Amino acid sequence: MAGPGARAGSLLVLVRLAAPAAPYCTHLGSEAPGPATAAAAAAAAAAAQPRQARPPYGTRKPHARRDEEGAVAAAAAAAARAYSSHAPAPGTDNKSFLWARYGEMKRLVQDLLPPGVCNLLNPSTIYANNEISLSTIGVYGFDYDYTLALYSPALHSQIYNTAREILVEQYKYPKGILKYEYWPNFAIRGLHYDIAKGLLMKIDAFHYIQLGTVYRGLKPVPDDEVLEMYDGTHHIPLHQASGFYGKGPAIKQFMDIFSLPEMTLLAVANDFFISNDIDYDPIHLYKDVTDAIRDVHIKGFMYKWIMQDLEKYILRGDETYAVLHRLAKSGKKLFLITNSPFSFVDKGMRYMVGKDWRDFFDVVIVQADKPHFFNDCVKPFRRLDHNGDLQWDKINKLEKGQVYKQGNLFDFLRLTGWRGSKVLYFGDHLYSDLADLMLRHGWRTGAIVPELETETKMVNTEQYSQALTWLQALTGLLERMQMFHDPESKKVLQDWMKERQELRALTKNLFNPQFGSIFRTCHNPTYFSRRLCRFSDVYMASLSCLLNYDLNYTFYPRRTPLQHEAPLWMDQLCTGCMKTPFLEEMAHIR
Numbered sequence: 001m002a003g004p005g006a007r008a009g010s011l012l013v014l015v016r017l018a019a020p021a022a023p024y025c026t027h028l029g030s031e032a033p034g035p036a037t038a039a040a041a042a043a044a045a046a047a048a049q050p051r052q053a054r055p056p057y058g059t060r061k062p063h064a065r066r067d068e069e070g071a072v073a074a075a076a077a078a079a080a081r082a083y084s085s086h087a088p089a090p091g092t093d094n095k096s097f098l099w100a101r102y103g104e105m106k107r108l109v110q111d112l113l114p115p116g117v118c119n120l121l122n123p124s125t126i127y128a129n130n131e132i133s134l135s136t137i138g139v140y141g142f143d144y145d146y147t148l149a150l151y152s153p154a155l156h157s158q159i160y161n162t163a164r165e166i167l168v169e170q171y172k173y174p175k176g177i178l179k180y181e182y183w184p185n186f187a188i189r190g191l192h193y194d195i196a197k198g199l200l201m202k203i204d205a206f207h208y209i210q211l212g213t214v215y216r217g218l219k220p221v222p223d224d225e226v227l228e229m230y231d232g233t234h235h236i237p238l239h240q241a242s243g244f245y246g247k248g249p250a251i252k253q254f255m256d257i258f259s260l261p262e263m264t265l266l267a268v269a270n271d272f273f274i275s276n277d278i279d280y281d282p283i284h285l286y287k288d289v290t291d292a293i294r295d296v297h298i299k300g301f302m303y304k305w306i307m308q309d310l311e312k313y314i315l316r317g318d319e320t321y322a323v324l325h326r327l328a329k330s331g332k333k334l335f336l337i338t339n340s341p342f343s344f345v346d347k348g349m350r351y352m353v354g355k356d357w358r359d360f361f362d363v364v365i366v367q368a369d370k371p372h373f374f375n376d377c378v379k380p381f382r383r384l385d386h387n388g389d390l391q392w393d394k395i396n397k398l399e400k401g402q403v404y405k406q407g408n409l410f411d412f413l414r415l416t417g418w419r420g421s422k423v424l425y426f427g428d429h430l431y432s433d434l435a436d437l438m439l440r441h442g443w444r445t446g447a448i449v450p451e452l453e454t455e456t457k458m459v460n461t462e463q464y465s466q467a468l469t470w471l472q473a474l475t476g477l478l479e480r481m482q483m484f485h486d487p488e489s490k491k492v493l494q495d496w497m498k499e500r501q502e503l504r505a506l507t508k509n510l511f512n513p514q515f516g517s518i519f520r521t522c523h524n525p526t527y528f529s530r531r532l533c534r535f536s537d538v539y540m541a542s543l544s545c546l547l548n549y550d551l552n553y554t555f556y557p558r559r560t561p562l563q564h565e566a567p568l569w570m571d572q573l574c575t576g577c578m579k580t581p582f583l584e585e586m587a588h589i590r
Contacts, residue, residue, distance in 0.1 A: 095488040098481055102496070105477055109470045121456040126545045128555035130537040132424075132444055135552040139418045140327055142543075143370075143427035144338035146257050147448050149348050150315045150542060155302070157182040160261035162301055163292040167269065171288050176276065180268040186218070187263035188511075188518045189451065190528025192242070193252045197229060198270045198282035200263060202515045205530035209234040210521040212505070215514060217271030238527070245371070245431045252286075255430055255528070257450065262293045303344040310351040317352030319544035324353060324360045330551050333418070335363035337373065337425075339432075342366040342388050342403055363398045363416065367405050370429075374409045374436035381407035409441065426543060430528075434535040447536035448543065451518050455511060456541075464510055471503040 088097035142148050160182040167173040192203050199221065202213040211223040211234060226234060236242075238251065246253030254263055266289050273280040296302055306313045327334060338345060345366055349357040358364060369379065381395040384403045398404060398415045413419055419442070426446040427433025437443040458464055478496055481489075508516035519529045532539060538555055540546075 093488070094484050094486055095492055098484065098489060098492045101477060101481065102492075105473045106470070109466065109473055121459055123453040123456045123541055124545050124548055125456075126446075126538050126540045126549065126555060128538050128557040129533045131554065131556055132537045133552070133554040134424075134549070135554070137332070137422060137424045137444065139333040139335070139423045141335045141337060141423060141425035141443075143425075143429070143433050143448075144336065144340050144345050144348070146428035146450065147426050147433075147543065148320050148336070149317075149352065150450065151306070151313050152315055153184055155305070155313050156184065156258075156261045158305055159258070159293065159296050159302060160265055162296050163261065163265055163289070164268070166292040166295055167265075167288060171292065173269070173288070174272065174276075174278075177269060177272050180272065182261065183218075183264055183268075185512060186267065186514060187254075187260055188515045189254065189257060189260065190518050190526055191254050191263060191515060192236070192238075192246075192527070193254065193263070193266065193286070195248065195250060195252060195283055195286045198266075198285070199229075200267055202521065203236060203238070203527045204521040204524040205527055206524060207236050207238050207527070208521075208524075209236060210516070210526075212508075213515045213521075215267060217274050218267050219271070219274075220514075244435075253527070255531070256432075257428060258297075262289065265289050265293065303341065307344060307347045310348065314348060314351060316542065316544065319542065319547070321353045323543045323546050324357075326547065327551075328360045332551075334361045335365070335416075335418075336361050337365045337368050337370065337412075339368055339370055340366060342384055342405070346388075358401055358403070362400045363412075364403045365405070365407060365412075366403060369406060371432045371436055373407065375440065377408045377410040379406040379408055381405070381411060409436075413441075424537075430531045430535045435531075438535050438537075444537045445535060447532055447539035448541075449532070449539050450541055452539070452541040455517060455519065458510055461510075464507060467503055467507050467510075471500065471507065474500055474503065 088094055092100075145151075164177060164180070168175055168178055187200070188202075190202070191200055193200050198216055200215045202210045204210060209226060209230075211226060212220065214221040214226050221229075230236070236251065238246075238253075241250035242248065242253055246255060254260075266286065269285055269289055270282070272278075273285075324334065336345075346357075353360065365373075365381075366384070373379075381398070382405045383391040383393065383395060384405055385391055388403075390405065395404065395407075395411075395415075398412070421442060421444055424444040424446060425433070425437055426448060428448040428450075430447060434445040434447060438445045474496060478493065478500065481493065484490075484493070504522045508522070511517040517526075519526055519532075525533075
């Protein structure tokens, strides 16, 4: 077995050969080079140190620290030189040389990943896109649905089944559609839908379709057909086709957790007509499905189901109580702004928090009509009495214990004085809840992303860690060996490219066989990730994550290197800075 020094040097070479793109979102920082790769480099650095007890870093003398840092750097450089030969030795053919390098990398990945490399990510972590100190936050605001109240997956199947029945009974669609049961794991949040073409797809942060994730109905569309439909490209000009809020006119983005049954019903309806060879208008179908889903919400079906069986549909209400209790006890101001009606919110909050739930909140606003609440000043506030009936008196102040309807943010700011970065508002919808508050009003924002819990558990598995680490190492080999142009070498590189595609498919399918992770395409962040990191200062799986942090805690975003930055410290070595081929040979240029 290799000693600690050799292990450290070899692992640093593995990091060097991996060539990932810098991540957008901090919880994916370890995913970019592979959680295993990052952990391996860190573990290797630790393994290279003597085993005897050492004084804390800050207590050691400066010259001792410099000696240690120099030794680590020298070991890394020596290991890099040992593996930096880019030409075969005399008498060795190119094909043998390439496969020898492949074998070296394979052994490094298989043998030198330290034990315990998995479980690096905690699903209860709060991730920071922007530095924020809770000590500066005096006012906490909340959305209701999927923020204060988390719902069970059973709600999605109910929404789907009812909207499907509306399509058949009210819109007179063929009864054959009723045979399609709800497919819980078909779609993921953040997908785009081409309305005229009837295509559901995943788009990355640079507006490119991820090939292999385009579905017409319930079946994937071949890559060459996708390119043909989009005039030889898989780039979508979303600023023209989708608009800022992702609502069209040509392409719709599904950002809401409630949109999962809508995407599934769209796919089912398309699939029925295609499978039965029935001509139809995709635009008209989209409108009908959207209207059917809207009726489920507007006509109160969903509210009725939840209120009739709170225990079945509402999850983890005790955690909501714990968060509100802690914040109120610490003297923080709390407010609620939701689009849901008061009777529905009241019933849910009584179940989760208790009959005196309004005592926690300084302001309660229902049926707010977000996002319009945040960007126009037309609707005035109206007060509701204890029976929920509308009162018509003019609102000159927002009082604790009262419930208000509609209104607008401009009056809210004027009446409360809660402005700027002392306010932190939590919501699940990046557009309706967070975008305007961050971009126009300077509030701090927190995104609730329930999918984080399952995705981080997958990232922590040994299968994913090993597959992704080898994928990144193989990508590094392809980057560094691409100068070999003879026929035999090209065949080797083609074999590697094929294996790389298979590894990409494997790591994608572990999250969702149709569309993969909501956060990443093969190597780029998704469009959803881009919006998440643009519109939220912090993000987490649920509000209960706040219980893990002191209310004076400062969240620091992980510094991930830009592509042109040189590795200056160990965490940069672990996140993919050493991506440029022949880096040591180019040192003289500087």
